[in-house]
Amino acid sequence: MPDLDAESERLKLQFVMAYDELCKQGKITEAEFQEIVNIIEHIGEYSISELREKLDPYRWLNRD
Numbered sequence: 001m002p003d004l005d006a007e008s009e010r011l012k013l014q015f016v017m018a019y020d021e022l023c024k025q026g027k028i029t030e031a032e033f034q035e036i037v038n039i040i041e042h043i044g045e046y047s048i049s050e051l052r053e054k055l056d057p058y059r060w061l062n063r064d
Contacts, residue, residue, distance in 0.1 A: 016040055028061070036058065
């Protein structure tokens with residue numbers, strides 16, 4: 001069975017890389033990218049409702 005901490009870190013890295021690409025494409029600003037990275041880095045500290053609230057401004061990214 002894979003180490004859950006290692007898997008969690010791998011998934012976080014994939015999300016950061018995906019949002020970095022969006023930043024490079026100009027679809028999000030550097031400030032938005034940094035905010036998203038901060039959320040990803042601290043994801044385990046949030047309740048589901050807090051996470052939804054923090055990520056809600058970026059829901060429009062799903063529509064492209």
